Amino acid sequence: MKLQVHLLGYLWVVLILFKVTFVHGQAGFPYCESFQSTSLRNETLLGGNARLAGGVLQLTQAVENQNGYVYIDIPFSASFGIKASFEYFMHGGNGADGMTMFLFNAATNAFSPGAFGGSLGYAQGTARGGLSGAYMGIGLDLWGNFGNQAEGKVGGFPGAPGQLHPNSVVVRGPASNGYAFVAGRKVGQGGDLAPADQFSIASGAGRVTNPNAVGYRQVFIELKPATGGTGFLLTMEMQVTTVAGSPRMVTLFEDFAYPYAPPPNLKIGFTASTGGFTNFHEIRNLLVEVAAEDDLQVPQATDISGLLGCAGQASSHSIGDEDVFLPNENSTIQCVRLYRSLQDIPDEEDDLCSEGVCGQRHTVVEVSEGVIQVDGKGTGFVFLPFEGTEGRGVEIYYTVTDNYGKTSEPKRLLFEIQGVPPPVEILVDGLPLDAWSICPGEEVTLSAIGAEDYVSFEWYRFGESVASSGSNEFVVKRAGEYEVWAYNALGCPAKSSTIIVDQPPFPSLTIESPIVACHPEASVDIREYIADYDQESYDYRVVSADGVVFVNEEMFARYTAGVYLVSVKQKGTSCWSEGLEFWIRVVQRPVDAAFEYGIDGTDRIADDDGFVLTMEPIWFRDRSTGAISGWSWDFGDGNTSRLRNPVHVYGQKGDFLVTLTIRSEGDCESVAQMNITIHRSYRIMFPTGFTPTSAQNTHFRPKTKGIARMELLVFNVWGELLFRSEDLNTDGWDGNVKGKDAPPGTYVYRANFVAEDGEEIVRTGKFLMVR
Structure with missing residues (x-):
């Protein structure tokens, strides 16, 4: 018996005990699944097109090329065999194909069904292999392809390889033997049943759930280990109703020798498929139990005494191998049940399904001293003595049910209630702290100190036990939330508060390289070249080849060319990351723009x-x-x-x-x-004079640039107009007035311009004419 004690407030613990959802232990047999609710047991696994619909498990709809399956993820020992019963409904389509109950090796890692259509999701097909790890397949074949050799199947009823054998029950062998035909019974025409006893594998037009209604079908299969031989003895019966109000039982196989050696453990499942023709394929009210019931023995429990409880604290107790002997092969504890007295233990229940699922029946016992409840795993219990009950004892009874549904005789649980010691403190370097940081690769020693002498210490990380010894010290090498329970001589623990040991990882560090200093006298700020630089959370350090260190703001400095190392650490810690190498290059001939x-x-x-x-x-x-x-x-x-x-x-x-x-x-x-x-879009230049009789400079006009229009006027000093032109390309005034040479001397000009950008300009002035 293993003990754990949790220091919990009384009221809080009581609420937890009565509100926690009970989870049974290892699921086992009998295993019942009605498929009539909106949820499934955790061990019932669906795949392909299988789904819950209308109070049944629908393996396929009446749709072409569907394949659905379900299997029970609980292994059973081949040593004890298995029994299964289920109702099925095959209806609503145009007559195909059928379904299979199968067994497969429990050690199979990756489950996958077989081929579609006539292979019924069990055997191989043209484009798909058979069911993974298959050991046995019992097919309810409506269309008639499961019992022939079509699509590469091995063996079948006598006849052509592709001949149909509708309304038949076919047994095929393991994957290791090619899913070979082993046996078959035709229940319709062509079989050995009297015409009045023949029936269809299908249910009819719809889902028939009333055993007295025509079309009702229920299957009973038993596989008993072959005595002194290999494999199993197969017995298969069907309850069918072909006349209203007269259901009858038809035996299809009775102690038929299935000759293949099974693996140590098997799992059971169902699959169905459609091909070019369809039907709904449905099952419900599945019951799976052990076949060799007489070979099973009940678990042997013992009285468990000396169970310690500490007043006001919840203590967890798990049942170990020293407390219960499980005699059956591959047996595990399915559930523990608790009783206040022997008189409270009910008689053995007739409902097989109630044995297979422990549920919340008999999981809590209330006494005047406290509350005892089966734990969340279903294989132990929690005891909460009330405050003020120190020195008292408690006696109740328990039973253990194994995964085959066998229950032990009731035995006693005897508790002793102790007082609660005062809490202990966790110290680091002699100081009580609630947090501590260590660097990667470092460690810290935690010490537990309290007011009593303690005989043992249990150290926990995130609520999971990591060490137990007689020493009050524990060396921590990794981050986590730690606490310690110090047990006194009476076995009651004093629990400490928690201390968080932080081991922050180094952040990602990236730096540009090379970094170029653009002038021999220039300072470089290395921080600008570090990706995601975060001065609020981290410290940064640069170390030169000759050991000069620059930290944070000091990294804005004048550097010489060479190799440097940059590293980072969390603020408040003393450990630096491994140095990351980078180069600094100094430009010796700096550029100067002009x-x-x-x-x-x-x-x-x-x-x-x-x-x-x-x-x-x-x-x-x-x-x-x-x-x-x-x-x-x-x-x-x-x-x-x-x-x-x-x-x-x-x-x-x-x-x-x-x-x-x-x-x-x-x-x-x-x-x-x-x-x-x-400031200008034009240029105007007037000459100071001209000489009409010379070889050059014979006309008076301005030189212009950027001018769009021009009016040029020339006057004598008395204001008489002598020349006028609006031609921008005019040669100008040639010194003549009405065909006669004007006398040399001073003249006046006025010019009106419009620049190309629209600006208007007026210029006036004097010039000299020389002859």
């Missing part, structure tokens, strides 16, 4: 009036120094260039900030900027 500009075709940055016109091309010339790998120009108007010496036309007035960015190795940059102001 440029100049001018009007294209000249070395001037403006005209005589100090202007640059909107439509004039402007050249830009790089004057930068250093090992330059690239240029990037931003002209300030949204246009850019990557040429070293570009030419650009602004085409608009404005103040423009020109930026030149040059780059060197490691994406080092230098930037130079200069403002260019463009």
